[in-house]
Amino acid sequence: MNKNINKISIKDLYCYYKSFLAIENxxxxxxxxxxxxxxxxxxxxxxxxLRSINRMNDLVLGSKxxxxxxxxxxxxxxxxxxxxVDVTQLRKRVGMVFQKPNPFKMSIYDNVAYGPRLFGFKRKxxxxxxxxxxxxxxxxxxxxxxxxxxxxxxxxSGGQQQRLCIAxxxxxxxxxxxxxxxxxxxxxxxxxxxEDLLIQLKEELTVVIVTxxxxxxxxxxxxxxxxxxxxxxxxxELIEYKxxxxxxxxxxxxxxxxxxxxxxx
Amino acid sequence: MFKNLKENFVYLIFKIILILFLLLxxxxxxxxxxxxxxxxxNLSFFSNKNLIYSLISTIQIIILSLGIACPIGIxxxxxxxxxxxxxxxxxxxxxxxxxxxxxxxxxxxxLFGLAFFVFALGFKQSLLSASLTxxxxxxxxxxxxxxxxxxxxxxxxxxxxxxxxxxETETVFRxxxxxxxxxxxxxxxxxxGRVISESAILILTAGGxxxxxxxxxxxxxxxxxxxxxxSLALHLYYQKFSYNxxxxxxxxxxxxxxxxxLLNSIVILIKSKK
Ligand SMILES: Nc1ncnc2c1ncn2[C@@H]1O[C@H](COP(=O)(O)OP(=O)(O)OP(=O)(O)O)[C@@H](O)[C@H]1O
Ligand SMILES: [Mg+2]
Numbered sequence: 001m002n003k004n005i006n007k008i009s010i011k012d013l014y015c016y017y018k019s020f021l022a023i024e025n026x027x028x029x030x031x032x033x034x035x036x037x038x039x040x041x042x043x044x045x046x047x048x049x050l051r052s053i054n055r056m057n058d059l060v061l062g063s064k065x066x067x068x069x070x071x072x073x074x075x076x077x078x079x080x081x082x083x084x085v086d087v088t089q090l091r092k093r094v095g096m097v098f099q100k101p102n103p104f105k106m107s108i109y110d111n112v113a114y115g116p117r118l119f120g121f122k123r124k125x126x127x128x129x130x131x132x133x134x135x136x137x138x139x140x141x142x143x144x145x146x147x148x149x150x151x152x153x154x155x156x157s158g159g160q161q162q163r164l165c166i167a168x169x170x171x172x173x174x175x176x177x178x179x180x181x182x183x184x185x186x187x188x189x190x191x192x193x194x195e196d197l198l199i200q201l202k203e204e205l206t207v208v209i210v211t212x213x214x215x216x217x218x219x220x221x222x223x224x225x226x227x228x229x230x231x232x233x234x235x236x237e238l239i240e241y242k243x244x245x246x247x248x249x250x251x252x253x254x255x256x257x258x259x260x261x262x263x264x265x
Numbered sequence: 266m267f268k269n270l271k272e273n274f275v276y277l278i279f280k281i282i283l284i285l286f287l288l289l290x291x292x293x294x295x296x297x298x299x300x301x302x303x304x305x306x307n308l309s310f311f312s313n314k315n316l317i318y319s320l321i322s323t324i325q326i327i328i329l330s331l332g333i334a335c336p337i338g339i340x341x342x343x344x345x346x347x348x349x350x351x352x353x354x355x356x357x358x359x360x361x362x363x364x365x366x367x368x369x370x371x372x373x374x375x376l377f378g379l380a381f382f383v384f385a386l387g388f389k390q391s392l393l394s395a396s397l398t399x400x401x402x403x404x405x406x407x408x409x410x411x412x413x414x415x416x417x418x419x420x421x422x423x424x425x426x427x428x429x430x431x432x433e434t435e436t437v438f439r440x441x442x443x444x445x446x447x448x449x450x451x452x453x454x455x456x457x458g459r460v461i462s463e464s465a466i467l468i469l470t471a472g473g474x475x476x477x478x479x480x481x482x483x484x485x486x487x488x489x490x491x492x493x494x495x496s497l498a499l500h501l502y503y504q505k506f507s508y509n510x511x512x513x514x515x516x517x518x519x520x521x522x523x524x525x526x527l528l529n530s531i532v533i534l535i536k537s538k539k
Contacts, residue, residue, distance in 0.1 A: 054428065056424065089430065090430075091427065091430040092429065092430030098421060098424065098425065098428075104440050104443075106443070114426070114431075114440075115429040115431075118429065118431050165425070168425075172429060
């Protein structure tokens with residue numbers, strides 16, 4: 001039923017930081033309930049595109065956007081940059097996980113409950129259930145269930161902290177999860193845990209993940225977008241976007257081939 | 266070989282300076298302690314109503330001046346670090362004002378307090394006038410420490426909160442404030458220290474009378490902020506210059522010094538808990 005629905009459509013996207021053009025003419029359709037990977041060399045604008053989807057780039061002084069990003073919320077198309085859009089509601093529905101784990105200085109429970117509390121979850125029972133479900137979905141429940149209130153989030157390992165951040169993002173029930181190199185500070189085992197987790201999560205939501213890890217992209221993603229820095233103006237552009245299988249087995253652009261085989265990039 | 270020698274020479278100089286400094290401060294404390302301790306262990310200390318009155322007045326002044334300066338200063342600091350657009354001309358002007366305010370000699374502020382609170386507003390020379398003037402003195406410090414404590418918080422935390430759909434204000438109060446708390450608290454304690462040690466402003470605005478001493482133990486005592494009074498520092502000043510009671514002045518000095526030491530230990534304790 002959900003087949004072939006575009007969850008996110010990015011049309012003619014241009015992003016600027018002050019006068020610097022960071023992204024030039026990006027067009028991507030992200031399919032629903034799939035994992036889409038953004039790959040490419042450093043500085044090619046992967047994070048910029050990702051952060052423009054939930055308007056986190058609004059926070060950067062001097063950033064500007066041209067083009068259109070629309071998201072399909074239950075068949076209702078929301079044009080992200082329209083002035084009537086409530087940014088807090090948008091960010092609630094489009095969760096984000098960052099490169100470095102960034103838990104709050106609170107207990108594990110309060111970290112996960114933070115989002116729900118913002119949106120008016122008050123009853124204890126309800127909150128407890130949400131926290132447990134989110135932690136289970138983030139494959140962290142068994143490790144922390146005995147110290148939910150006792151331990152500060154900082155007492156967890158890096159990998160656990162990152163899964164806590166995923167749980168925190170899941171707790172507000174987002175439809176999209178944007179992840180910017182979520183495994184780059186983790187060891188291989190923790191990385192595998194999160195990858196398995198993402199494959200499970202895509203049943204319920206749409207994932208866009210930026211990664212520098214080619215194995216990761218090929219292991220978990222359904223679609224892959226390859227970005228590159230244009231020589232003339234140093235702007236990032238999309239050079240190839242198709243199913244991950246196609247990208248890795250028959251890349252069309254020689255730059256893609258060189259990048260995924262590790263020859264350059 | 267030669268390089269090592271040079272290095273050792275520099276170390277030696279550092280050590281000498283350090284030891285001299287230590288000796289100087291220790292002998293200073295010992296001197297004050299020696300001169301002031303007698304009265305403290307004397308029973309007459311507790312019947313020394315003037316001293317106790319000054320101590321209580323000091324506390325009143327602290328509470329009132331911080332009660333005024335903290336809410337304003339903390340909100341202003343939060344505004345400057347989290348909301349204000351730093352390129353805005355008005356904001357820049359405000360910043361400049363705060364910086365200038367911070368540099369004004371307290372005797373000048375005292376003069377202002379005398380002209381404005383004491384005469385223009387008719388608060389007379391009183392604990393109230395003194396507290397109001399003192400709150401102007403400490404306001405820039407509170408703004409600055411608040412702003413700085415917010416600025417040192419990693420941006421990642423702010424982003425994490427906003428990315429969950431929190432508003433700017435929710436982020437400030439639920440996520441950032443717990444981090445900044447320690448720094449703000451340290452700033453407040455330092456301000457208490459400044460209020461305790463301030464004398465110029467009090468000389469000009471507090472009056473320094475002990476006439477309400479008779480009402481000291483009566484029920485309405487703590488509410489007489491509108492009366493003329495004195496803090497410990499001012500008490501010391503009068504002891505020496507009006508009555509030439511050098512010995513009891515040292516007792517007051519010792520108490521003042523102990524309070525400052527106590528406050529500084531609290532600051533060190535807070536910082537080490539980080
Ligand atoms: N806040 C900012 N202010 C100014 N320029 C920025 C800012 N953020 C990114 N840029 C610039 O925009 C371009 C794209 O940056 P972006 O962070 O999107 O790249 P990326 O593909 O995510 O790189 P990486 O793989 O290193 O994370 C770069 O040239 C970068 O210097
Ligand atoms: Mg990036």
